[in-house]
Ligand SMILES: Nc1ncnc2c1ncn2[C@@H]1O[C@H](COP(=O)(O)OP(=O)(O)OP(=O)(O)O)[C@@H](O)[C@H]1O
Ligand SMILES: O=P(O)(O)OC[C@H]1O[C@H](OP(=O)(O)OP(=O)(O)O)[C@H](O)[C@@H]1O
C-alpha cells in the first residue's frame with residue numbers, strides 16, 4: 001500500500017485535500033483524523049504538519065508527500081520534487097522598512113527574522129553576508145516593528161501582509177514556490193503505485209486547465225479550424241449527415257476557450273460548445 005504524507009494545516013491543506021478528492025481518493029471527514037486508509041485505491045494517507053513532510057519522506061517511512069517547494073528546501077531533507085501541483089504559489093523574499101537597505105549586500109551586521117532559517121542561512125552564506133538569523137514561528141512581519149530584527153524573510157503572495165506592516169521587498173525573490181509532490185532522493189522511479197498516483201493527479205491538473213470543445217464546420221475550413229484547436233494529439237473529426245460539413249472535437253486550454261470560440265465563429269464554424277472535463281488520463 002502506498003504511504004502518502006498530506007498537509008494537515010495551513011495554506012496547503014485545503015487545496016491538497018480537494019485535489020486528492022478530485023483524483024478519486026477518500027479524504028478524512030474530521031480534521032482530527034491523523035491516518036486514513038483507502039483500501040480500494042491501495043493508499044494510506046498520513047496527515048502531518050507541512051514542515052515535517054519532507055523529513056518523513058526523506059526517512060523512507062513514507063513513499064511520497066505533498067508539501068511546498070520552500071518547505072522542502074528549508075528542511076534540507078534528502079527528497080526531490082516529482083510533480084508541480086500549481087496551488088499555494090508564492091515567492092520567498094526579504095523585506096525591510098523603506099530606507100534600511102537597498103540590496104542584500106547591505107544586510108551585513110543586521111538581524112533577519114524568518115520561519116525559514118534553513119533557506120535564509122544558506123542564501124546569506126552563499127552571498128557571503130554576515131547577518132544574524134532569528135527564528136520566529138509566524139507573523140514575522142511584526143518583528144521589525146517590535147525591534148527583534150531589521151530585516152524579515154517571508155512568504156509573499158499578494159503582498160498585503162508586507163503593505164500592512166509598512167514594509168517593502170528588497171532584492172529579487174529567493175525562491176518561487178508552489179505545492180509539489182516529493183519523494184526520497186534516489187527512490188525507485190518506476191514504482192507502479194507512485195506512477196499511478198502521479199497519473200491521477202496529472203489527470204486532475206489537465207481536467208482543471210482544459211475544456212472539451214465541439215463544433216461543426218465546413219470541410220473546406222477544416223484545416224484552419226484544426227489549427228485553432230489542435231487538441232493534445234489531433235482533433236477528432238466526424239462526418240455530419242449534412243454533406244460538406246464535419247463535427248470536430250478537441251481539448252483546448254480553458255483560459256483560451258473564449259478567444260478560440262470567437263475565431264472559430266469568424267471562420268464560419270457553428271454550434272460551438274465547451275464542456276468541462278471531470279477526469280482525465282493523458
Ligand atoms: N498567503 C499564502 N499564499 C500562498 N501560499 C502560501 C501563503 N502562505 C503560505 N503559503 C505556502 O504554504 C506553505 C506553508 O504552509 P504552512 O502551513 O506552513 O504555512 P501557512 O499556510 O502560513 O500556515 P500557518 O498558519 O501554519 O502559518 C508554503 O509552501 C508557503 O509557500
Ligand atoms: O502576501 P500575502 O498575500 O499577504 O501572503 C503572505 C502571508 O501569508 C502567510 O502568512 P499566514 O497568514 O500564514 O500567517 P503566518 O505568518 O503566521 O504564517 C505568510 O507567512 C505571509 O505572512
Ligand SMILES: [Mg+2]
Pocket residue numbers: 138
Ligand atoms: Mg504561515
